[in-house]
Amino acid sequence: MVPIARGTSRDIRVANRFEVLRHIIAGSTVSRQRIAAETGLSLATVSNLIGELLEADVLVEVGFEDSSGGRPRGLVSVNPAGGVLVGVDVAETYVHVELFDTALSLLASVEEELHPEENRPAQVVGHIVSGVRAVLARGGAAPRRILGAGISVPGQVDRGGGVSVFAPNWNWHDIPLRGLLADGLSMPLYLDNPLRAAVVAELWFGAGRGREDVIVLNLGTGVGAGLAFRGSLYRGATNSAGEWGHTTLVLDGRPCHCGGRGCVETYVGAPGIMQHLRELDPDSPMLRAGDQTATIDALAAGVRAGDPVAAKVIGETARYLGVAIANVINLANPEAIVLSSWVAARLGEPLLDEVRAVVSRHALRHPLAAIDITLSELVGDPVSLGAATLALEGFLSAIGTRAAHLHR
Amino acid sequence: MVPIARGTSRDIRVANRFEVLRHIIAGSTVSRQRIAAETGLSLATVSNLIGELLEADVLVEVGFEDSSGGRPRGLVSVNPAGGVLVGVDVAETYVHVELFDTALSLLASVEEELHPEENRPAQVVGHIVSGVRAVLARGGAAPRRILGAGISVPGQVDRGGGVSVFAPNWNWHDIPLRGLLADGLSMPLYLDNPLRAAVVAELWFGAGRGREDVIVLNLGTGVGAGLAFRGSLYRGATNSAGEWGHTTLVLDGRPCHCGGRGCVETYVGAPGIMQHLRELDPDSPMLRAGDQTATIDALAAGVRAGDPVAAKVIGETARYLGVAIANVINLANPEAIVLSSWVAARLGEPLLDEVRAVVSRHALRHPLAAIDITLSELVGDPVSLGAATLALEGFLSAIGTRAAHLHR
Numbered sequence: 017m018v019p020i021a022r023g024t025s026r027d028i029r030v031a032n033r034f035e036v037l038r039h040i041i042a043g044s045t046v047s048r049q050r051i052a053a054e055t056g057l058s059l060a061t062v063s064n065l066i067g068e069l070l071e072a073d074v075l076v077e078v079g080f081e082d083s084s085g086g087r088p089r090g091l092v093s094v095n096p097a098g099g100v101l102v103g104v105d106v107a108e109t110y111v112h113v114e115l116f117d118t119a120l121s122l123l124a125s126v127e128e129e130l131h132p133e134e135n136r137p138a139q140v141v142g143h144i145v146s147g148v149r150a151v152l153a154r155g156g157a158a159p160r161r162i163l164g165a166g167i168s169v170p171g172q173v174d175r176g177g178g179v180s181v182f183a184p185n186w187n188w189h190d191i192p193l194r195g196l197l198a199d200g201l202s203m204p205l206y207l208d209n210p211l212r213a214a215v216v217a218e219l220w221f222g223a224g225r226g227r228e229d230v231i232v233l234n235l236g237t238g239v240g241a242g243l244a245f246r247g248s249l250y251r252g253a254t255n256s257a258g259e260w261g262h263t264t265l266v267l268d269g270r271p272c273h274c275g276g277r278g279c280v281e282t283y284v285g286a287p288g289i290m291q292h293l294r295e296l297d298p299d300s301p302m303l304r305a306g307d308q309t310a311t312i313d314a315l316a317a318g319v320r321a322g323d324p325v326a327a328k329v330i331g332e333t334a335r336y337l338g339v340a341i342a343n344v345i346n347l348a349n350p351e352a353i354v355l356s357s358w359v360a361a362r363l364g365e366p367l368l369d370e371v372r373a374v375v376s377r378h379a380l381r382h383p384l385a386a387i388d389i390t391l392s393e394l395v396g397d398p399v400s401l402g403a404a405t406l407a408l409e410g411f412l413s414a415i416g417t418r419a420a421h422l423h424r
Numbered sequence: 425m426v427p428i429a430r431g432t433s434r435d436i437r438v439a440n441r442f443e444v445l446r447h448i449i450a451g452s453t454v455s456r457q458r459i460a461a462e463t464g465l466s467l468a469t470v471s472n473l474i475g476e477l478l479e480a481d482v483l484v485e486v487g488f489e490d491s492s493g494g495r496p497r498g499l500v501s502v503n504p505a506g507g508v509l510v511g512v513d514v515a516e517t518y519v520h521v522e523l524f525d526t527a528l529s530l531l532a533s534v535e536e537e538l539h540p541e542e543n544r545p546a547q548v549v550g551h552i553v554s555g556v557r558a559v560l561a562r563g564g565a566a567p568r569r570i571l572g573a574g575i576s577v578p579g580q581v582d583r584g585g586g587v588s589v590f591a592p593n594w595n596w597h598d599i600p601l602r603g604l605l606a607d608g609l610s611m612p613l614y615l616d617n618p619l620r621a622a623v624v625a626e627l628w629f630g631a632g633r634g635r636e637d638v639i640v641l642n643l644g645t646g647v648g649a650g651l652a653f654r655g656s657l658y659r660g661a662t663n664s665a666g667e668w669g670h671t672t673l674v675l676d677g678r679p680c681h682c683g684g685r686g687c688v689e690t691y692v693g694a695p696g697i698m699q700h701l702r703e704l705d706p707d708s709p710m711l712r713a714g715d716q717t718a719t720i721d722a723l724a725a726g727v728r729a730g731d732p733v734a735a736k737v738i739g740e741t742a743r744y745l746g747v748a749i750a751n752v753i754n755l756a757n758p759e760a761i762v763l764s765s766w767v768a769a770r771l772g773e774p775l776l777d778e779v780r781a782v783v784s785r786h787a788l789r790h791p792l793a794a795i796d797i798t799l800s801e802l803v804g805d806p807v808s809l810g811a812a813t814l815a816l817e818g819f820l821s822a823i824g825t826r827a828a829h830l831h832r
């Protein structure tokens with residue numbers, strides 16, 4: 017038996033709605049019979065779920081296929097005119113906004129820079145609002161229905177209340193973001209953080225497709241884990257699961273801005289990697305003081321050029337990262353771990369190779385045999401894609417409720 | 425929306441069966457209406473599930489209660505004559521066997537000692553078989569139906585195949601235990617390990633009742649975690665989740681029998697605690713070479729008597745254990761962490777108090793605010809209880825399938 021959570025029939029109906037739509041997006045044009053065969057759901061259930069999605073204009077009927085000898089089977093696909101979704105990735109240095117159709121195909125994107133001093137809530141909200149307006153204009157979405165906007169902001173989020181509970185790098189506490197955004201944006205808004213967005217993007221479109229237990233490790237300035245167990249996002253008791261970056265790797269190690277010492281983040285986040293470089297060669301020309309992106313780019317170029325110091329920094333980073341990943345593997349026994357975000361994208365295969373070698377020495381044999389460690393293969397910005405997917409999930413969840421009708 | 429796993433309607437039906445029976449066991453005599461109100465399931469669903477459980481003789485009708493003004497409501501309770509369940513806790517030094525009725529009330533127990541050299545599969549199997557026979561005789565269960573026996577063995581288990589894949593302390597590899605046991609025991613056998621048994625026991629009868637995300641930390645010779653997410657046991661991709669004892673706490677720290685260094689187990693397992701004592705006072709009278717149980721007992725007595733060395737050992741153990749627990753809290757954001765097994769039971773409140781203090785310094789504020797850290801309050805042997813509960817779950821899962829009829 018597949019373990020299954022407690023849940024009401026409505027929760028299950030919504031989860032099945034996600035699953036059916038994932039199969040239709042993947043297959044582009046499919047019959048109810050094929051979805052039933054692929055998902056294990058009964059044909060009656062699939063027909064019923066597809067009926068709801070047709071009614072909500074998410075799907076359209078697109079003709080028939082011959083079934084050998086039987087009646088022709090009706091085919092459905094995602095309705096290209098069904099509406100658009102917005103995904104917003106708010107990071108410390110930029111606001112990146114993307115516009116998607118209902119199949120999550122990219123229609124347009126816009127990026128606004130955030131200057132380091134522009135971190136008051138009103139300033140960030142201003143950039144989000146102008147970014148969303150710009151991407152809607154660029155995408156020519158004005159006449160189309162906007163199903164919702166997913167907004168990913170760094171730190172801990174109360175998604176029900178639409179509040180940024182704590183964003184450490186901006187020292188934000190309990191900022192009612194959704195309320196502030198609602199003045200400028202008249203669409204359903206779904207607030208969450210990059211860890212959740214990244215893992216949802218992998219579940220729908222990346223390494224998580226068809227898998228049950230998947231962990232996405234976001235490697236950037238900060239680091240953290242997005243967790244999916246049994247095929248769906250795991251949030252923990254208070255939506256703060258995934259703070260892998262603040263698990264202790266070195267007892268009494270490097271001080272961390274969380275107040276702890278020896279946190280994973282202090283060794284494998286971009287500033288931690290810069291510190292490895294500084295300790296190995298304080299005068300390295302790769303070290304661009306105050307510019308994490310330039311330093312990581314220089315390291316990546318150094319590795320490609322065979323620079324021994326760059327190789328040592330990658331090795332030192334992998335030594336910590338590999339142990340921290342082995343810890344996650346031993347504890348959670350996932351099928352896949354995906355390295356995502358900008359540091360993983362830039363350091364790429366050379367880092368991955370060294371990480372795999374370290375993991376193979378530290379993970380236990382059985383969970384090690386089950387694991388697939390990869391770089392994210394999603395094209396574009398996984399956090400914007402994931403934020404838009406969270407908005408789609410929000411729209412799908414509301415089908416058949418009063419909230420869905422209010423937004424039509 | 426409560427997140428919900430992918431699952432077939434049959435998985436969901438079985439999960440709901442567990443949930444309904446849990447409420448009946450807790451309430452002892454209840455109406456369908458009250459279960460519906462407590463679980464959020466519809467009255468029709470509850471009536472249907474109860475019909476199946478009556479049909480399987482797990483429940484009995486026990487009369488009616490007045491509902492103010494309405495029709496009298498039928499009451500059900502667990503059928504005391506419905507059958508018995510066996511729970512076997514195989515550890516390095518003993519085989520402990522308990523007999524339960526269908527409500528998991530203890531009927532009888534038997535313990536057979538395992539001598540250190542008695543670790544060949546045939547020897548251990550012999551003790552399991554004689555222990556089960558003895559407990560059935562003692563419980564007078566001969567005329568009653570045996571619904572199944574849950575067998576917990578240390579190490580990693582392939583439960584589908586009934587194989588002990590790897591038991592490090594006995595150097596067992598791929599031992600087909602269920603096949604060996606089937607010669608002596610003619611009842612359905614469910615093989616699993618103590619981490620799974622302990623968390624299932626807490627979910628049904630302990631700190632996990634009514635909670636979604638619960639982690640049980642077994643503290644004994646070895647240490648490990650039983651994980652429950654969204655109200656049900658989480659096994660990971662290959663049933664080896666929970667190897668928290670082999671996550672790295674101290675980079676390049678104490679050597680571990682898993683081949684790693686600095687594993688949590690080497691600092692907070694019983695031999696690790698003995699090593700703290702040895703390092704603090706090599707000549708301590710509390711140190712009983714080769715006898716973990718006696719040493720831990722002496723430490724517990726020392727703490728009660730105000731011995732400063734004993735207090736220091738508890739402090740040192742808590743320093744490592746608290747950080748390792750904070751790591752789990754930051755990563756998984758559970759509602760409850762339960763300290764179980766014999767080291768936790770013996771060191772008790774003094775250890776718990778110090779652990780809570782260390783955790784409060786290392787866990788992040790939001791997941792810390794959500795967590796409840798307790799000692800297990802289950803009476804008796806949680807692993808035997810959990811093993812029997814796994815057998816009950818196996819029986820409940822098979823209701824309506826051919827396997828269930830074969831065993832009637």
Ligand SMILES: [Zn+2]
Nearest residue numbers: 262272274279
């Ligand atoms: Zn930290």
Ligand SMILES: [Zn+2]
Nearest residue numbers: 670680682687
């Ligand atoms: Zn180990």
